[in-house]
Amino acid sequence: MNHELPPKEDPNTLDLDPDRYERANIPAGEPPKQDPVKRRRNFNEVFLGYDEKQAVVEALRCIHCPSPEPCILGCPVHNDIPRALMFIEQGDPVAGANVFRQTNNLPEVCGRICPQEVLCEGACTVAGYDKPVAIGKLEAYCSDYQRNHVGIPSREIAPATGKRVAVIGFGPAGLAVAEELRVLGHEIVVYDAWPRPGGLMVYGIPGFKLSKRIIDQKVAHLESLGIRFVGDTLVGQDVTVDELLQGNDAVFLGVGATHGNPARLPGEDLHGIYQATEFLVRGNVPVEDLPKNMRALPEFGPRIAVIGGGDTAMDCVRTAKRLQTQHGFPDGDVTVYYRRTENEMPGRAEERMHARQEGIQFEFLVSPVRFIGDTNGHVRQIEFEKMRLRARDVSGRPRPEPIPGSNYTVEAQVVVLALGYKVDPLLLKATPGVTGTKWGTVHVENEDDPMTARPGVFAAGDDVRGADLVVTATAAGRKAAYAMNAWLKYNSARTDIKTRRVLETLRV
Numbered sequence: 001m002n003h004e005l006p007p008k009e010d011p012n013t014l015d016l017d018p019d020r021y022e023r024a025n026i027p028a029g030e031p032p033k034q035d036p037v038k039r040r041r042n043f044n045e046v047f048l049g050y051d052e053k054q055a056v057v058e059a060l061r062c063i064h065c066p067s068p069e070p071c072i073l074g075c076p077v078h079n080d081i082p083r084a085l086m087f088i089e090q091g092d093p094v095a096g097a098n099v100f101r102q103t104n105n106l107p108e109v110c111g112r113i114c115p116q117e118v119l120c121e122g123a124c125t126v127a128g129y130d131k132p133v134a135i136g137k138l139e140a141y142c143s144d145y146q147r148n149h150v151g152i153p154s155r156e157i158a159p160a161t162g163k164r165v166a167v168i169g170f171g172p173a174g175l176a177v178a179e180e181l182r183v184l185g186h187e188i189v190v191y192d193a194w195p196r197p198g199g200l201m202v203y204g205i206p207g208f209k210l211s212k213r214i215i216d217q218k219v220a221h222l223e224s225l226g227i228r229f230v231g232d233t234l235v236g237q238d239v240t241v242d243e244l245l246q247g248n249d250a251v252f253l254g255v256g257a258t259h260g261n262p263a264r265l266p267g268e269d270l271h272g273i274y275q276a277t278e279f280l281v282r283g284n285v286p287v288e289d290l291p292k293n294m295r296a297l298p299e300f301g302p303r304i305a306v307i308g309g310g311d312t313a314m315d316c317v318r319t320a321k322r323l324q325t326q327h328g329f330p331d332g333d334v335t336v337y338y339r340r341t342e343n344e345m346p347g348r349a350e351e352r353m354h355a356r357q358e359g360i361q362f363e364f365l366v367s368p369v370r371f372i373g374d375t376n377g378h379v380r381q382i383e384f385e386k387m388r389l390r391a392r393d394v395s396g397r398p399r400p401e402p403i404p405g406s407n408y409t410v411e412a413q414v415v416v417l418a419l420g421y422k423v424d425p426l427l428l429k430a431t432p433g434v435t436g437t438k439w440g441t442v443h444v445e446n447e448d449d450p451m452t453a454r455p456g457v458f459a460a461g462d463d464v465r466g467a468d469l470v471v472t473a474t475a476a477g478r479k480a481a482y483a484m485n486a487w488l489k490y491n492s493a494r495t496d497i498k499t500r501r502v503l504e505t506l507r508v
């Protein structure tokens with residue numbers, strides 16, 4: 001993940017008029033959280049959310065920078081944050097939520113799980129002298145308030161165009177494409193291999209970060225707009241893109257990057273070693289939303305090891321801790337092993353803080369060499385070697401290098417591999433004309449016009465960008481919808497993007 005922030009305004013050069021000055025002196029306030037001892041026994045959300053009074057005070061901390069506002073530039077969907085916060089401070093959270101909904105299909109999700117510290121809040125001018133305004137928590141507050149009090153507002157649907165689109169993928173990219181195209185009057189059916197809509201927001205991200213009920217409410221909203229969801233359909237196997245193209249005018253591929261990278265180490269096939277997604281899904285998702293062969297909980301025991309350093313690793317250790325405390329190992333050990341130091345860890349500092357509060361141990365500068373099993377073929381130990389850091393590699397981070405003779409072993413009944421994700425090659429292989437990049441992602445012209453090499457087949461989200469974020473998938477999905485709308489209007493032969501934009505402007 002490499003998100004460039006816009007330049008921050010220098011607070012010393014800000015015109016601190018009396019109103020701004022007063023705002024700048026309001027102390028930051030965090031919403032209450034579940035106590036760590038209590039929360040490590042349940043999968044409920046950690047943050048309990050602002051109440052109205054706290055939200056108004058926090059919104060008042062926005063000093064309303066002159067345009068272009070850095071927070072808007074720092075947000076991948078370019079939410080008009082200052083305007084939304086102005087409504088919140090005036091005691092109108094519903095109007096605030098409507099501002100977020102103009103540019104974001106999933107404000108209640110992004111408000112909870114965006115890494116705001118490197119996006120909107122990272123760009124916030126207030127961060128130059130204090131904690132940034134808690135934009136994410138305020139986005140969650142006002143969109144929750146609206147959902148719970150008046151519901152997600154319906155959207156006006158344009159007259160039917162007679163065009164049909166098949167969207168593949170229930171994730172944020174697919175949901176955004178489906179909603180935006182439906183509003184433009186097209187008929188939409190969304191397909192997914194999993195039964196329950198949400199993509200990784202349901203089958204990945206644990207409930208203590210994002211309640212699954214929020215996704216269900218959004219899906220019910222989309223169904224009320226006339227979008228149809230068809231689960232349990234693995235496209236490329238149960239039905240092909242070619243078959244879908246026979247009954248549709250266009251197809252969207254929003255299949256994400258959901259395949260975990262292997263460790264490629266001896267012993268990796270031992271029982272008790274899981275890929276992160278399988279561990280999270282079996283530990284977090286209600287059994288009725290899982291295929292029969294995945295309905296048992298994953299194994300757990302007194303010593304669980306998670307290998308990796310990103311947010312997925314944090315989700316795994318915190319899930320493991322909850323499984324231990326709920327199932328008889330309240331004093332069990334859960335350790336995350338990472339080959340660099342904490343400074344280089346790619347995930348959110350907030351998630352690491354939460355993990356530590358919940359009793360997770362961290363081992364840095366170590367890398368596994370092999371997994372050692374017992375006579376039943378079950379993992380029992382991991383052999384590690386210690387690492388030291390050398391000059392920076394292509395990722396810009398110091399390169400870890402093994403220290404000769406430093407090997408040691410640790411006990412572990414369960415090992416979880418959280419080593420990053422790649423795109424499942426199935427759909428690329430099964431779809432003639434759709435080409436891949438050298439990274440295994442789907443090749444598209446560009447993010448504004450994300451048609452694949454196959455006319456009428458578009459793609460966006462993690463399957464194009466590589467594993468990234470809900471907000472970037474949503475942003476890419478919205479752009480794809482507008483490009484697809486142009487294609488649906490002027491298609492048959494491919495119209496180049498500039499011509500389509502001119503036609504769109506002229507409303508031909």
Ligand SMILES: Cc1cc2nc3c(=O)[nH]c(=O)nc-3n(C[C@H](O)[C@H](O)[C@H](O)COP(=O)(O)OP(=O)(O)OC[C@H]3O[C@@H](n4cnc5c(N)ncnc54)[C@H](O)[C@@H]3O)c2cc1C
Pocket residue numbers: 113114115168169170171172173174191192193194198199200201204205206209233234235236254255256257258280311312315424426427460461462463467468469470471473
């Ligand atoms: C454990 C974990 C934690 C994360 N935490 C965060 C976080 O805190 N904040 C954040 O912003 N992002 C987080 N992410 C990343 C975020 O979830 C993804 O970037 C985002 O969901 C990508 O959206 P997408 O629509 O491109 O794909 P996905 O959400 O991956 O959805 C793709 C869907 O396509 C389906 N599919 C795939 N192949 C086929 C096929 N052949 N046929 C039918 N269906 C298919 C899949 O089943 C899936 O439902 C996390 C990811 C993981 C794994």
